[in-house]
Amino acid sequence: MIKGIFPIEKFEQLDTPFYYYDMELLRATLQAIKTETENRPFHVHYAVKANANSRLLREIASYGFGADCVSGNEILQALECGFPPEKIVFAGVGKSDKEIHIGLDNDIFCFNAESIPELEVINHLAGEKNKKARIALRVNPNVDARTHKYITTGLGENKFGINEEDLPATLEKMSGLSNLKMVGLHFHIGSQITDLSSFEDLCVKARKIQQWFLEQGIALPILNVGGGLGINYQHPNHFPLADFEAYFRLFKKHLMPEPGQKIYFELGRSIVAPCGSLISRVLFVKEGIQKNFLIVDGGMTDLIRPALYQAYHHIENLSSIEQNEPYDVVGPICESSDVFAEQRSINRAKRGDLIAIRSAGAYGESMASRYNCRDIPAAYYSDLL
Numbered sequence: 597m598i599k600g601i602f603p604i605e606k607f608e609q610l611d612t613p614f615y616y617y618d619m620e621l622l623r624a625t626l627q628a629i630k631t632e633t634e635n636r637p638f639h640v641h642y643a644v645k646a647n648a649n650s651r652l653l654r655e656i657a658s659y660g661f662g663a664d665c666v667s668g669n670e671i672l673q674a675l676e677c678g679f680p681p682e683k684i685v686f687a688g689v690g691k692s693d694k695e696i697h698i699g700l701d702n703d704i705f706c707f708n709a710e711s712i713p714e715l716e717v718i719n720h721l722a723g724e725k726n727k728k729a730r731i732a733l734r735v736n737p738n739v740d741a742r743t744h745k746y747i748t749t750g751l752g753e754n755k756f757g758i759n760e761e762d763l764p765a766t767l768e769k770m771s772g773l774s775n776l777k778m779v780g781l782h783f784h785i786g787s788q789i790t791d792l793s794s795f796e797d798l799c800v801k802a803r804k805i806q807q808w809f810l811e812q813g814i815a816l817p818i819l820n821v822g823g824g825l826g827i828n829y830q831h832p833n834h835f836p837l838a839d840f841e842a843y844f845r846l847f848k849k850h851l852m853p854e855p856g857q858k859i860y861f862e863l864g865r866s867i868v869a870p871c872g873s874l875i876s877r878v879l880f881v882k883e884g885i886q887k888n889f890l891i892v893d894g895g896m897t898d899l900i901r902p903a904l905y906q907a908y909h910h911i912e913n914l915s916s917i918e919q920n921e922p923y924d925v926v927g928p929i930c931e932s933s934d935v936f937a938e939q940r941s942i943n944r945a946k947r948g949d950l951i952a953i954r955s956a957g958a959y960g961e962s963m964a965s966r967y968n969c970r971d972i973p974a975a976y977y978s979d980l981l
């Protein structure tokens with residue numbers, strides 16, 4: 597098994613746990629996306645919720661990408677880190693008045709609106725400021741993302757988006773809301789999608805809905821197909837980049853944009869997950885009856901994905917080249933779900949060894965909590981160590 601390239605001597609000087617970001621890999625990822633999109637009517641808005649770390653945001657903004665935000669504070673963070681307001685979109689089922697004000701006051705590009713009551717409130721608040729708010733309607737496309745149920749968002753009845761059956765009533769309502777300007781449709785079917793046929797289903801559905809709008813005499817300058825492209829968590833060293841080539845080719849082939857129409861993407865995980873690792877130190881090797889536990893100083897407060905969605909992360913012992921042994925890799929938090937991996941084979945470990953939990957750049961640092969009064973993990977970067 598190849599180990600990732602890590603500056604282990606430098607890590608020895610640092611307090612653990614911490615996030616380590618490989619900036620060369622982030623740049624290679626951003627360049628790959630740029631290459632696939634620059635000669636097409638495609639625009640990528642990075643989903644800030646995947647990781648709002650300001651160093652990463654600045655790097656992503658420098659490639660010309662926009663930001664997809666799901667809270668008022670994410671909008672402020674994106675602006676602070678160099679994303680221009682005309683490249684910011686704002687999604688979310690529950691936007692507070694305060695957050696809508698933030699969007700309006702900063703003239704963001706558009707609100708991805710998810711319900712009639714939300715449209716009414718945005719219309720009202722925009723009217724008070726004598727502004728017109730640009731709106732993309734988030735439609736629930738009823739497409740199966742074939743991923744974990746907690747990260748499926750576009751199937752059947754769920755809290756996200758407007759159901760297709762409700763579109764006529766929504767349009768009718770919008771025609772009376774004079775401070776709104778419809779700019780397009782928005783979809784998002786889920787996350788960590790590796791079976792690309794789900795995106796093909798989305799394209800078919802998006803075209804069908806677009807056709808219905810055309811029949812109502814409404815052209816849509818923008819189709820926003822959301823994010824969700826998955827990465828290979830099993831083999832981060834062999835497959836460090838998501839398959840951007842296949843992903844964008846699929847949309848080119850199956851969405852067939854109208855002349856002048858723009859396709860927006862909101863990638864989060866596939867941009868930042870591969871470049872991040874949670875680096876943690878072995879506190880104790882505890883010998884059980886049937887198995888051995890590797891108790892490490894990082895826990896679910898630093899990286900909650902395994903506890904929250906039974907997510908798999910590749911784990912390496914950076915300090916050992918001894919033979920592999922199976923361990924349950926667990927954190928110190930007082931919760932039984934604070935387990936990174938069960939019966940995972942890694943190089944034989946001892947107290948003080950450094951371990952890397954790989955592909956942790958997305959939904960890792962951004963989901964860290966202070967449960968048990970723990971510190972929020974620090975972040976270090978390959979080019980600043």
Ligand SMILES: *Cc1c(COP(=O)(O)O)cnc(C)c1O
Nearest residue numbers: 643784787823824862863864865
């Ligand atoms: C979370 C989210 C994304 C990003 O999803 P990834 O799986 O990280 O690519 C994009 N759009 C919306 C609306 C989201 O909620």
